[in-house]
Amino acid sequence: MKGPAPLQRVVYVVSLFPCWSETFIVREIAALIESGVDVRVLSLKPASESLVHDDAAVLLDRARHPRSLFAAGAALLRTTATRPWVLAGILARIVADSWRSPRVLGKSLAALLRGLEHAAWLRTFDPNLIHAHWATYPSTVAWALGRLLDKPFGFTCHAHDIFTERQLLARKIDEAALAVTISQYNVDWLRQHVAGDGAQQLKVVHCGVDMAHAPWRPDGREGNRILAVGRLDPIKGFDTLVAALALLRERGVDVYCRLVGSGPLESALREQARRQGVAERIEFAGAQPQDVVRRWMREATLFALPSQVAEDGNRDGIPVALMEAMASGCTPVSTRVSGIPELIEDGVGGVLVDPGNVDALADALQRLLGDAALRRHLAVGARERVEHEFDARVEAARLRGHMQEVLHVA
Structure with missing residues (x-):
């Protein structure tokens, strides 16, 4: 043989x-x-x-x-x-x-x-x-x-x-x-x-993630900038994110969100943002080159991806954008959907909330925006998780x- x-x-x-x-x-x-x-x-x-x-x-x-x-x-x-x-x-x-x-x-x-x-x-x-x-x-x-x-x-x-x-x-x-x-x-x-x-x-x-090209920058992220990256599709839950941003506005929390990606829901999301009074707080940046997205990940205060199960049963796997954000030092907020809990351990490498829960998402974003020490602690756990498993x-x-x-x- x-x-x-x-x-x-x-x-x-x-x-x-x-x-x-x-x-x-x-x-x-x-x-x-x-x-x-x-x-x-x-x-x-x-x-x-x-x-x-x-x-x-x-x-x-x-x-x-x-x-x-x-x-x-x-x-x-x-x-x-x-x-x-x-x-x-x-x-x-x-x-x-x-x-x-x-x-x-x-x-x-x-x-x-x-x-x-x-x-x-x-x-x-x-x-x-x-x-x-x-x-x-x-x-x-x-x-x-x-x-x-x-x-x-x-x-x-x-x-x-x-x-x-x-x-x-x-x-x-x-x-x-x-x-x-x-x-x-x-x-x-x-x-x-x-x-x-x-x-x-x-x-x-x-x-x-290509860790050789993923410099870690957990510090210098003071502010109120949220980054979201993904196809503008029902499974990404960006309608929940827009609603959470509107709730934060009602609470008097000053926040700015850059949404990177294109897809079939762009018009609906723009209209939702206008209707809920946060159009001026959301930049619809469209699809962008990888180096631009990486730069924005190094600058953002938080990374938000509130994935959810669509009506037809479709859902995310483990979004690579989440891995990239975690590798960069940008603290993630996501949901308990599909394989995402295999990437993010809640309270260790980020924060997880239930999908479609606007209040919980807004609470998590508000808490992290106001606590730089917690953000850094979670960023350390996030980087370690990606290094070891992704x-x-x-x-x-x-x-x-x-x-x-x-x-x-x-």
């Missing part, structure tokens, strides 16, 4: 690369490359982001994007000719899983076509593992390519791809050489709702170890 084959080449399948909000994937890939793994990226969508972070830009020459319908059609014909029964089985499983949702079915088939477009290149590159981030279309493509190319596949699942989508999810967990998720909360939830005892094979690998390089090394484990050969 031979020992395990060395992990040399990995292909990542993602929906869009580069993607402004998925800095955690970039960090993971960069750390794997730094460790000696040749990582390539298969993006299912053409590059379209107007804002590209510097650390993603340096990986662009490793990324492959869709080319043309002609190329995709030709790849489909080649696959049909060479692996007809395998392809038929893949299509049958996709249809059986999603026929009740024509939108999901159509997008799954389109994603598969875009993946097949790169099948010839994949054979030449000969990856040890095909790994996807998100348990939706990217992992469907990774699963299909793994079957077609006789390669092990893995995936990392996060939040909406568990709580609201669940595309072939039980099958993917069962058939993956490596099934990963980002919190113990997710493992427990999947065991209860999706995979039963099969969830035991899930590995927990946290998203993380260092991107450490977590990437953990993932690399799991990837290595699946490569035993006869």
